Amino acid sequence: MSKMRVGLLFGGRSGEHEVSIVSARSIAKALKSEQNAQKYEVLPFYIQKDGFWQGGETAQQVLDGEVPQVGEEEGKYANPKSRWQFPPEADSVDVWFPILHGPNGEDGTVQGLLSLMQVPFVGSGVLGSAVGMDKIAMKTAFAQAGLPQVKYQTVSRAQIWSNPCVFPKLCDEIEADLGYPCFVKPANLGSSVGIAKVRSRTQLEAALDSAASYDRRIIVEAGVVAREVECAVLGNDNPQASAVGEITYKSDFYDYETKYTEGKADLIIPANIPAAVAAQIQDMAVKAFLAVDAAGLARVDFFYVESTGEVLINEINTLPGFTSTSMYPQLWGYSGVPFAELADKLIQAALERYKP
Structure with a gap:
């Protein structure tokens, strides 16, 4: 053959x-x-x-x-x-x-x-990929699916650059609604590129200006004191969720350098969280996967607010990394699907989805 x-x-x-x-x-x-x-x-x-x-x-x-x-x-x-x-x-x-x-x-x-x-x-088709990449569209889909999230505001490049009279009022609204610290993110860049954590008006103004240089759509999210946990999803119309893992790091937040530099972050699998919380995260990961019409694979990231027991969805990545420091293959490895088998399953999922 x-x-x-x-x-x-x-x-x-x-x-x-x-x-x-x-x-x-x-x-x-x-x-x-x-x-x-x-x-x-x-x-x-x-x-x-x-x-x-x-x-x-x-x-x-x-x-x-x-x-x-x-x-x-x-x-x-x-x-x-x-x-x-x-x-x-x-x-x-x-x-x-x-x-x-x-x-x-x-x-x-x-x-x-x-x-x-x-x-x-x-992997995902046009719709799932586009919605999964655009943080604003993604959060809209999550809200429609009833998935809890941190508070956020959407901002356009025009609001930041086009009218200097509008910008101070915009910053006033963000401060009043979200407070500090908050995160400023371009809507359509992956792997923490262009993201800034801000704690003051001066930092907010600079971060908005920087984010506008990357994208015409920007999102600002409220900061939250929480543990960062992740779950991998595999499949198409009936996807399966992996064990839950946790990311820990010493940097200010999980930025690009921390994510892709070996030794900068620790991946803890399984996350040391209550079984009921892990089950809730797995259920929410599958719901998020279906909400954006993802296919094949995705990694879904969450905030676990240990003080209240609350779980908030952060984002979905429809084409996660497969490097030595990447969480997606490691989560499935722990869950009983070694790397070589995972690659085979992803190809088989692609063939299955293509069938008329």
Whole structure:
């Protein structure tokens, strides 16, 4: 029986380009493991930071940690249209495994392209990816599903930049409604990029200005004294939730450096929380998954307010990392699904969802 050709798509144009490469290496290793080697053939596809797609030897070099030797005619295209001339190997892909983090990767854009190719792919479709990426749309979906959240306000770039008379009043409203500390976040960036924790008016003004440089939609959330716990979800219409894990760290908050630097944060699996709370988090994780129409995989993050026993949903990540420090594969490993089996299950979920 011939092997199924898996198009491993990594790199991308976001600020998480390097993280995507590391995730792809882990997935490639899992698909080449003894239990998967007879089923799958990995075809690597590397998207450069300028958007140009590379396949074959060049993509494999990046996957292997080497610096690829890219000719001028392959790297910097004279005609922008040439970026859409996909490597010829793309025609032979049976199922795509995109592991592109951040904008132009997990926000529905690539998912739309893969849908047009009419080939199955791992993960959420256009809707689930877009809603999961946009923090404002995500929170609206969570509210509709009855999931409790921290207080927040939405802000537009126009409110921050267009009218200097409006800005002070906006800051007054945020201070009165949310207080300090609070978090300012671009609505459409992943992995804590562009996020700031603020404790004063001066910091708030600077954070809003900075967030507006990243995105035209911004969200401001009230700070909460809580433990940060996470749950992984796997499946499609009848998804399953993993054990619950906890993130602890010494930095001021779980920022990009803390998230992706080994030793900066500790992952505790399982989280030392009451069984009833863990069950509640698992139930809420599945509800969140279905609320945004996610598919295949997602990691759902929560705040556990130990003093009151309250659980608040923070966000969903529909394409979580697969690096050595990533919570998603570790949660499933503890829950009885080792990495190689997890990669296989994700591909099988993609094939199942694609069936007419």
